Amino acid sequence: MRFVPLAVAGLAALSLAACTAGKEGGPALGSQPKPAGTAPSALPATTIELWHGFSADSEVKAFTDAIAGFNKKYPQITVKLVKGVQDEQITQAVRGGRPPDVASSFTTDSVAAWCKSGVFQDLTPVIKQDGIDLSVMPAVVNDYTQYEGERCVMPLLTDAYGLYYNKALMKGHQPPKTLSELTKLAKELTVRDPDGTIKVAGFVPSAQYYENTPGHWSPMVGAKWTNPDGTSAIGSDPAWKKLLTWQKELIDWYGYANLEKFRKSLGDEFSANHPFYKNKVAMAIDGEWRVAMLANEAPKIDYGTAPMPVDDAKPDLYGGGFTAGTVIGVPKGAKHPEAAWALVKYLTTDTDALVTLANAIRNVPTTTAALESPQLKKDEHFQTFLDIFANPKTTTIPAHVNSTFNQEALQSFIASWEKGSAKDLDSGLAGVDKTINDKLKLSGG
Template sequence: MKKKTWFGLWCLLLSIMVAGCSGGSGSTAEPGKTSGEEPDQPAAADAVELSFWYGWTGPEAEALEKLIAKWNEAHPEIQVKGLSQSDYQKQLTAITGGNPPDVASQFGQNVVPWGLRGAMMPLDDYIAKDGVDLDDFVPAALSTSQHEGATYAIPTAMHVSMLFYNKDILKEAGYDGPPETLGELKEYIQALSIVEDGGRLSRLGLWPGMDAYTFSYAYGGSFYDEAAKQVTPDHEGIQSAIKLSKEIWDQYGSDNLDRFSSGLGQYMSAQNPFFSGKYAMTVDGEWLPTFIKQFAPDLNYGIAPIPYDENHPERKNPGNVTTSVFYIPKGAKHPDASWAFIKWMTEPEQMAEFTAAIGNLPTRTSAFASPLYENVPGFKEFLDYSASENLKSFPATSFTNEYMTEFSAQVDAILRGTVSIEEGLANVKEKIQPLVK
């Protein structure tokens, strides 16, 4: 897969997150048939029927359908019909058109923008009535669904990144283990990269357009000052993260990096650059060990925390959290029944069953100890990491998507030298600050 800049890497990460959350082969039901048309048991004569639109497809949809069937068997009074619908824009169209599903899934970054537009029902009354323990949720995951005291969705799965490293390549270079600090990371990248005559790259220690969100948090960065109502893309920590990427990028040059990236293999294949040894290290999510098992079972690799700022050891185990959520659309015909289903789906037992099946992380800490995760590749490291107090999520605001899009575009321009770091981040602030309400 061709990856030229950090923005390209971020898009790749997002696309793989979608793959990890959504699969890739369409609905598991027969054409024209939804999952609930043939329940295992007859529905009660006066049963409430819920329509449930979700974004997962393929094997992930199959795992979800098993839980839907389990619910339907145990709750004849509320029957759920699932429909794999990965076009999330259709959800918004249905909601604004007054014909929404009763329950739906969504990505966490869309929750607050949609909630503030009135597309999602606040769930706080239901949460209080049923005594749902919000303290059981990973704070960074829950924050993607909340804004100014209102909770618009319940996160059911989350995603974080860690550092993957090729043990054999590191050993050949004289390293016994992965880099622990950001200073060491820079040293490792230089030592593990191979530059041929004329600047041609044959291996990179780590792609220099690194995840700017994750590494901004590693440097203590913050994207928004809630008290001052100010966007802060020029925060010192964010600038430090971009400077690190820029220094490494400039060491090799855009032309050489473009030439190198043009020859890289597809992500979901044995030619994945990390699997094939083109990358000595990579930053990726909890789904990667499953892909390694499938495409590169003999790869000798390790999983390590994201390196931290050596000047601030209190920032160890940093990370950026994204989520998948369940919510009740505005105008849902049976909101009480919809909530009952969401509450059940996000209880620890069902959450563990679903996330273990699709290779995603649970958002409830009480689910971490489930034995269902024991056979999921790489999950011990990721579950341990999920308990870190230094995991953050991008600020949940009405302008989250616009902010992330502009920030990514400007980081791209900074790395390629079109604008300076100061100019690029000033451009972000100039464009996004007027959106703050």
Template sequence: MPGIRRLTVAATAVAAISVLATACTGSASNTAADDPNKDVTLNFWHGWSAPSEIKAIEDNIARFQKAHPNIKVNVTGNMTDDKINQALRAGGEKAPDVVSSFTTDSVGKFCNSGAFADLNPFLKKSGIDKEKVFPKTLLEYTQFKGNQCTLPLLNDAYGLVYNKTAFEAAGITEPPKTWSQFVAAAQKLTIAKGDSYEQLGIMPTYHGYETAPQRLAALWSPSYFDADGKSNLAKDPGFAQMLTAQKDLVGKLGGYEKLEKFRTTFGDEWSAEHPFHLGLVAMQIDGEWRAPMAKEAGVKFEIGTAPMPVPDDRVSEYGKGYLAGTIMGIASGSKKQNAAWELTKYMTTDTEAVVEFANAIHNVPSTLAALDSPKLQVSPEFKTFIDIAKHPKSTTTPAQADGGTYQLTFTDFAYAVEKGEVTDIPAGLAKTDQQIDTDIAKAK
């Protein structure tokens, strides 16, 4: 099971952090006075739960403790943002000092509420130039308005995973680079079976696992907010173009109702019964973990990976993708922030630590040095995602004071469009902008 989840937990996280924002009294400034060289015990909470992930964390902590024998780390795994936020509110010796979260969308809340300490003073004190350590896009989703309250801890890149065997059978010689090629390939790969499918080129609906509106919108590189911080969905033509293109693809592959009926037969996204593993879909918009998961599931076909197709008028940008990742921060209420920084600094900036962790759980490294490390285990399938992570046009969704609420609002609108409940997309986007601006104003 991959270590990074995003929109699957965003709604719960947003609700939990909203409560935290009203209760947190932590300061975002660095007033830490503890001596990191004295014997100390840190509480580190994270969300990983699979045995291989737990072992990877334990191995990383063991290496850290060997280098810092005075710092003992108590590790608690499988912690949701809800549990983490409750503990941060309660405080005390059992509360986490260092936190790792899968919910990148909540960084704006974490920073805005003061739940996590601003790491800029710690970075400066350690002589670390963050722009030279981390890719630009990763810094964008780990800070809010200059408050670097989290740092990247591994990275997810989204691309296209495809069934090479099915491609050959359909006479397709290479993965699609443009949207029109993508649509043609999806149609050619679709094999009907009565009122259902024997094989679907791709599940294009937004509930199709990682085929979320944010992933598809990234292909148009739109700006979610204007220079004044106002929601920009209606003004940036990329959003309407994406919504229109996706709805058109849904229609060409059988229509919303037929596709959704087929989707209800799919297995769990994180299980061996994933429809891509079973050959039910030939292409999948997914992260770097999908190819190794498919191999572990014992698929009988050859797997290929490629960047996601780009709009036809953006072919020069082919190779880009959508980036997200796990974040790591220090609780602003912790009395051991200098010691906590030593752990955070090691796990997020030490090249060997980042590479070892990335190798262990098959995620993309989150520092520039680790991305180029000769010790990084790079299969042909994995290299695609390394290249996407390095691509200068790869984008993410920006942090906002309302956390991931604005993304959920956009997603709800996208659902309505694909169902046919909304026909006037420009007018609908304008109303969505108003709702997003209202929600952000309340959050501030």
């Protein structure tokens, strides 16, 4: 899946804590005895509706192909697909008593709020009832699909983030493994005009550059987001200070004005004018989906992929990275919850279904069997991200009722920090903590 900007992805997450889900619809999952027998034919004939966020023709076709496998197993269940649905639409449909039977989201930012408010039903009873072994998925995936012991969604596909590097621009250098190596290479590979104008950037350290979000960066230094009580750990964890000190020193080397001039001259992230395609950036952090985009939009680029560089003092982090992905579940009030759960279970645990989706959309599948399937399309570029995802050091942003707000609070401070408006890093990060914790109090966290 492509990256969804925070302002769009998590609209619902900021207002869900006090919302009440619709009361109309079918019975809650696990509230009634399981239909006699375990065969798919035990479920009655019905039509269910699945809302999802994909909109590109290839993505919609991938879902249709995956559903075809479900229809072979459950011929009596018809699945109606509704594309291009965002989190806010799902939330409003549930609150209005008109939910779909199944809904999928691009982002994990709403999971905690959805679980806490009951917008999505707790799947724990039916997971136990059907004997699903969640250990077939990495622990990090299980973490981002539940909140405070309530698992209200299942992981469908996921993203993994690593380093892309242009082999021609690298001038024979191997990809960096540490932040100090990244700094050295970024400086060596940068090309400027005599007036300081950047023609080629070895690496763009701005947090406003495409996928350079705090979340994607945090695994490089092992930074924590929250304390056990849900309060912010950003100001007290020295890893954030180390990360932002490194970032600011590299920005100052470029010159903030020079870097901004360069950044604003670049093409759109999701277009054929992406600067990596145009040989303007030697190294960049990006998701696994960029492999497919490069094949389609810039097939002549000779590039490599690698894990992200890490803190020099924490070399054991190398090989891991950041992950977060698509989630799917049964909304509160679904008219046909048992049939809906059958579809969710199939799409998230059936190897053929996951491989079909992963091959078409070029995202990482979330079960061990799918990752190891000989049918999964792999090459050296994509394999890097499969390895990152499976690495035990790979992390995600922990589920939080104010997940989007927390990320935006930190992002806002970083924008001031890299510009030079914020002078004191310690007090600035402490201010981020206060902003996040004040919001948590208001949310009843």
